[in-house]
Amino acid sequence: MSQRRKQFPFDEFEPRWQQHWEENKTFHAPNPGEQSFDPEKPKFYALDMFPYPSGSGLHVGHPEGYTATDIISRYKRMNGFNVLHPMGWDSFGLPAEQHAIKTGEHPRINTENNVNNFRRQLKSLGFAYDWDREIATTDPEYVKWTQWIFLQLYHSYVCEETGKARPISELEEKGLSREEIDAKRLAFVANTPVNWSPDLGTVLANEEVEEWRSKGHTVERRPLRQWMLRITAFADRLIDDLDDLDWPEGIKNLQRNWIGRSEGAEVDFTIAGEKVTVFTTRPDTLFGATYMVLAPEHPLVDKITTDEQKSAVEEYRKVCASKSDLQRTELATEKTGIFTGGTAINPVNEQEIPVWIADYVMMGYGTGAIMAVPAHDERDFEFAEKFEIPVIEVVKAPAGNTDTCFCGNGSAVNSGFLDGLATPEAKEKITGWLEEKGLGKKTINYKLRDWLFSRQRYWGEPFPIIWKDGNHYGIDESELPLLAPPLEDYKPTGKPEAILAKAKEWVELEDGSVRETNTMPQWAGSCWYYLRYCDARNENEFISKEAEEYWLSGNGKAGGVDLYIGGTEHAVLHLLYARFWHKVLFDLGYLKTPEPFHKLVNQGLIMGEDGQKMSKSRGNVVNPDEVVDLYGADSLRLYEMFMGPLEQVKPWSMKGVEGVYRFLGRVWRLVHESDQEGNWQLRSALVDAKPDKATNKVVHATIKKVGEDIENLRFNTAISQMMECSNELGKLEKLPVSSVALLLQVLNPFAPHITEELYGVLKKNFKDLPDSDLSSQTWPEYKEAYLVEDEIEMVIQVNGKVRDRMTVSKDAPKEEVEKLAMQSEKAQNFFEGNTVRKVIVVPGRLVNIVAN
RNA sequence: GCCGGUGUGGUGGAAUUGGUAGACACGCGGGAUUCAAAAUCCCGUUCCUUCGGGAGUGCGGGUUCGAUUCCCGCCGCCGGUACCA
Numbered sequence: 001m002s003q004r005r006k007q008f009p010f011d012e013f014e015p016r017w018q019q020h021w022e023e024n025k026t027f028h029a030p031n032p033g034e035q036s037f038d039p040e041k042p043k044f045y046a047l048d049m050f051p052y053p054s055g056s057g058l059h060v061g062h063p064e065g066y067t068a069t070d071i072i073s074r075y076k077r078m079n080g081f082n083v084l085h086p087m088g089w090d091s092f093g094l095p096a097e098q099h100a101i102k103t104g105e106h107p108r109i110n111t112e113n114n115v116n117n118f119r120r121q122l123k124s125l126g127f128a129y130d131w132d133r134e135i136a137t138t139d140p141e142y143v144k145w146t147q148w149i150f151l152q153l154y155h156s157y158v159c160e161e162t163g164k165a166r167p168i169s170e171l172e173e174k175g176l177s178r179e180e181i182d183a184k185r186l187a188f189v190a191n192t193p194v195n196w197s198p199d200l201g202t203v204l205a206n207e208e209v210e211e212w213r214s215k216g217h218t219v220e221r222r223p224l225r226q227w228m229l230r231i232t233a234f235a236d237r238l239i240d241d242l243d244d245l246d247w248p249e250g251i252k253n254l255q256r257n258w259i260g261r262s263e264g265a266e267v268d269f270t271i272a273g274e275k276v277t278v279f280t281t282r283p284d285t286l287f288g289a290t291y292m293v294l295a296p297e298h299p300l301v302d303k304i305t306t307d308e309q310k311s312a313v314e315e316y317r318k319v320c321a322s323k324s325d326l327q328r329t330e331l332a333t334e335k336t337g338i339f340t341g342g343t344a345i346n347p348v349n350e351q352e353i354p355v356w357i358a359d360y361v362m363m364g365y366g367t368g369a370i371m372a373v374p375a376h377d378e379r380d381f382e383f384a385e386k387f388e389i390p391v392i393e394v395v396k397a398p399a400g401n402t403d404t405c406f407c408g409n410g411s412a413v414n415s416g417f418l419d420g421l422a423t424p425e426a427k428e429k430i431t432g433w434l435e436e437k438g439l440g441k442k443t444i445n446y447k448l449r450d451w452l453f454s455r456q457r458y459w460g461e462p463f464p465i466i467w468k469d470g471n472h473y474g475i476d477e478s479e480l481p482l483l484a485p486p487l488e489d490y491k492p493t494g495k496p497e498a499i500l501a502k503a504k505e506w507v508e509l510e511d512g513s514v515r516e517t518n519t520m521p522q523w524a525g526s527c528w529y530y531l532r533y534c535d536a537r538n539e540n541e542f543i544s545k546e547a548e549e550y551w552l553s554g555n556g557k558a559g560g561v562d563l564y565i566g567g568t569e570h571a572v573l574h575l576l577y578a579r580f581w582h583k584v585l586f587d588l589g590y591l592k593t594p595e596p597f598h599k600l601v602n603q604g605l606i607m608g609e610d611g612q613k614m615s616k617s618r619g620n621v622v623n624p625d626e627v628v629d630l631y632g633a634d635s636l637r638l639y640e641m642f643m644g645p646l647e648q649v650k651p652w653s654m655k656g657v658e659g660v661y662r663f664l665g666r667v668w669r670l671v672h673e674s675d676q677e678g679n680w681q682l683r684s685a686l687v688d689a690k691p692d693k694a695t696n697k698v699v700h701a702t703i704k705k706v707g708e709d710i711e712n713l714r715f716n717t718a719i720s721q722m723m724e725c726s727n728e729l730g731k732l733e734k735l736p737v738s739s740v741a742l743l744l745q746v747l748n749p750f751a752p753h754i755t756e757e758l759y760g761v762l763k764k765n766f767k768d769l770p771d772s773d774l775s776s777q778t779w780p781e782y783k784e785a786y787l788v789e790d791e792i793e794m795v796i797q798v799n800g801k802v803r804d805r806m807t808v809s810k811d812a813p814k815e816e817v818e819k820l821a822m823q824s825e826k827a828q829n830f831f832e833g834n835t836v837r838k839v840i841v842v843p844g845r846l847v848n849i850v851a852n
Numbered sequence: 853g854c855c856g857g858u859g860u861g862g863u864g865g866a867a868u869u870g871g872u873a874g875a876c877a878c879g880c881g882g883g884a885u886u887c888a889a890a891a892u893c894c895c896g897u898u899c900c901u902u903c904g905g906g907a908g909u910g911c912g913g914g915u916u917c918g919a920u921u922c923c924c925g926c927c928g929c930c931g932g933u934a935c936c937a
Contacts, residue, residue: 369937
């Protein structure tokens, strides 16, 4: 292939056009206040999930989503929108730090090298980014505002009445004590069991544990003093507001499940005179509770265990403690547990039931204790079977149900005053009864935990916090950004102590106070980057009011980003965290929309040519540089979009790239032909003449379809339509220039280089064409009149099977169409001798003759 | 187990307010051009067939004049998630 002559000189003109766009700032999006800003223009904000600039550079998965937003952006621009289409770098991260550990070199250097490589690669693909807005989360100016937003969280609490974030100063005015205030902050310090990874030298958020475990790192639980963000205070809003977003239903569900809201009741049992509260979603089954289970770690276990059970209980607790959470769930093929010897009193009927401990009850969810109703809970049922505990039916299943353990809604039985009530009513009644007697209350539980926000790493934003006399204080805004000092040695301390503790001079301040040494997780920067793009160079605010109002206006929609494209891997973490921060800033009055991203689209993974996930170890990774080198940027862009539907998983194929490359070659040869020496010259078939009917039809059908397909993100079918169009134009002996120009114009968002180049050739030779680049022309309008045909082909079916075809006038009345169909000899062969029962005429499509 | 997605030629895929299944490409076969090749252009390409036709969109039913599309019941694959009480 490398020996082969190129079908068109992409290596010459692609870099030239890229330079042209850069020098002319063609894709600069003016902000309010700029001279070229036009307040009349509607805005469109198309956002890509910014990449982590890894050392290995871009792979072909990156440009999939980027090309999609690029096509939309160019298309919207041509339709008169002021388009915000930015790019930046999520540049904090562990690999740069590990590089620093190995080399002793500051991670900033490695990060910058990687960013430079990524930028070079992206520019070589001709994306219409406004590079004036480029940001990196590691830039000191960016860190400044990340820390500033943290301080907003630190200085805020959630008002219980309104559920909204409010400034801490309100609590001070009310005269709350330091402790009381600290207990309400959105950013707070907690001494809780955390996920500590010795070999990573840091703690992890619950959400991150699985990812790192799967990469082979160990994670253990231990209590540590950590910074947390009170995301649980926003749980309901994070669920409810999903309804207003145009997101894939699957992603919304993932978030709902992650937050895991469940309504139920807390019920107080009594064990040895002590109150023990359990959480249940089925308070209506209280009469069927035949035993109780505590989590092995439950603090009451020691107290209630009888002497004869003591050693067995100790033994069991030890086994549980040695298992990680993962093993505990993975090995859960069979229920295990131990009787404590103690009993609990069921508040509803004063009955004594045995108390067990078992590892299927988790200390971290609900209250760490459950009432077990084996008749109506599969886990309890399995456990009761194994340990021969009585099973009492308290919910009558609807007729016909054959479940051995019925867990659905039915009507209450064996339940005293609840008998006969349907499950929902029974729930309500028993909850009311419990509340009346002071034995329990209605509660909502969430799986979502508060966000563990501190890390012990070097390459992250330091907390803008100092400690004095055991209290923490936010530093003054004027001291931002607070950057970490360079270190001699970036190795983790090995202890659960942050690396920054090594920088004694930086940590210890003159007045005796010390700096917080933890840093923020990588998520911090990506929580608000879409805001910064709107006003990337603002030195006084994280975003100006004017920029915010213009770019992030939802225009009636919940979120200001009009289109956000990226991978599913961020379905929960990034998208949940960013929504959380956005809501805090919204409550505090800095933002006008309650949600960040109105429309979200997930691009499907691009697999290797072998159908496997691309990975270095499999050796099936395709580097875009290689593709650009062989076929050019336009071919890569076009192929990425032609592969299949954007959201679908699909395998890479170099043969497929060659296919679209050949198509672009044919487009090139609509305008050029080769002379004797093999040089390209203007094609002699090109004429400055009016197109005929058929040509107009295909060209205008293409304008229509491509426009509609872009709006619906169906790029693959848009491209096949353009292929058909160019195939048709290629057959013409006299090719009207205006038709070629129209094809180039609709192809431009997909393949911007070759189309601009060819249009440049055309306009030089045909002076009637508009004298400007395609990128500054408006999207062409199609003429409906060209699309309709006078004569149409209709199918003749007999009993639903195609037997013949006929050509009729488009205005032919039904009766005439039917008559013509009945006259078809081919059709007659199939219904001869049978009775014609009816004839169905679908105008413009077919006639079906039903006969038997 | 639960949630979401998906199943169409040798391959990627197209077609859904129910109306010609396989658009557009890839691959393959044949031809033109060439000393030859590459590139290019043209033709063919779901399967079976006694050449009349018949079958066909994961499988089995149903609704309908007509189902890839709607309904019921299964199966496979991909992704996520899991003793959450």
